[in-house]
Amino acid sequence: MIMRVRKYALFLLVVLLDLGLHLSGSGKGAVAAQTGFDYLIEMLLFIPPIMVLVGLLDVWVPRHMVEKNVGQGSGLKGILISILVGSAAAGPLYAGFPVADAMLKKGCRLANAVIFLGTWATIKIPMIMMEVRFVGWKFALVRLALTLPAIITTGFVVEKFVENSNPPNRTGQQISAKAWETV
Amino acid sequence: MSFTTVLFIVTFLLLALSWSRDKQKTKKALKIAWKSFSNLLPTMLGIVGMMGLVLAVLPPEVIKTIFSDRSIPGLILVSLVGSITLMPAFVAFPLAGSLLKAGAGVTAVACFITTLMMVGIITAPAEIKYFGKPFTLSRNVLGFGFALVIGLLMGVLV
Numbered sequence: 001m002i003m004r005v006r007k008y009a010l011f012l013l014v015v016l017l018d019l020g021l022h023l024s025g026s027g028k029g030a031v032a033a034q035t036g037f038d039y040l041i042e043m044l045l046f047i048p049p050i051m052v053l054v055g056l057l058d059v060w061v062p063r064h065m066v067e068k069n070v071g072q073g074s075g076l077k078g079i080l081i082s083i084l085v086g087s088a089a090a091g092p093l094y095a096g097f098p099v100a101d102a103m104l105k106k107g108c109r110l111a112n113a114v115i116f117l118g119t120w121a122t123i124k125i126p127m128i129m130m131e132v133r134f135v136g137w138k139f140a141l142v143r144l145a146l147t148l149p150a151i152i153t154t155g156f157v158v159e160k161f162v163e164n165s166n167p168p169n170r171t172g173q174q175i176s177a178k179a180w181e182t183v
Numbered sequence: 184m185s186f187t188t189v190l191f192i193v194t195f196l197l198l199a200l201s202w203s204r205d206k207q208k209t210k211k212a213l214k215i216a217w218k219s220f221s222n223l224l225p226t227m228l229g230i231v232g233m234m235g236l237v238l239a240v241l242p243p244e245v246i247k248t249i250f251s252d253r254s255i256p257g258l259i260l261v262s263l264v265g266s267i268t269l270m271p272a273f274v275a276f277p278l279a280g281s282l283l284k285a286g287a288g289v290t291a292v293a294c295f296i297t298t299l300m301m302v303g304i305i306t307a308p309a310e311i312k313y314f315g316k317p318f319t320l321s322r323n324v325l326g327f328g329f330a331l332v333i334g335l336l337m338g339v340l341v
Contacts, residue, residue: 010229010308017236028239036235042271043231045187049194051220055212056201091190092271094230094306098219101313114322122300126186127272134280135292142340143293143333150329158321165317 066106086119118151265298290338301326
């Protein structure tokens, strides 16, 4: 019971804050609730197909294939594949979490999972087209050229940091497997 | 055709292919999908609620006002706002475009856009749930630092 309430703690906090905002009389409480509801609908539109894709990936993609292409020894090829897959993605960053998690579980290298998430967040192809339209090609291209090395560096630094902050026998896959147990 | 539509069509086709190949495996895949969905739902409800709250308290008109300050603390403030707000690309880029037209600095706009995408304070609970605290903390802190570097470089280059 307590675990169940804890799971909804953030949501309960939001409801209380919305109520507080509403009672303060600024009319913003209703705006917040309405905007949150709109986002919920949007999220319910793309999260289910992503979860189904994650399920299909889990049963159909063999572990050795993930290990070979984006695993520990995949090197430059692993980085390139992670970038390509991430840039073809749909939806905001948090939709990428379950996908990266499924990849980690299958033996993807931690750095590659972070690179995949970073690309997903910043250089999705449909998003670039919108960026060029509103801020111009020069702004978009320079931002891309600077962001890519930042993402790759972030991948390797996060990997090092996670390895150092965990007992040496715990690798990325085991962390992820543990997260999966709580499912 | 919107990206969501394409996503649905692709998912449906793959699901049909999977079903025709192996019904048991497909059922298992759907079970995994449902489990991860219902597991994420409570966190998601909290996150969408927070997104609504932030956008109500910090609407685009208010966000615009902070771009007039061009000092380093001003830049950090812009990046912090980018880190807590979450908005879809079709809101973020028109906003960035109008900010640039209104005379905001390239550095500030680049910092805002980059933190908006790379740093997620509101989505941190979900990220921690999947990958743990060290992962989430280091990824977001690095994202914030790189956003400032990217912004400053863009101020020189663009």
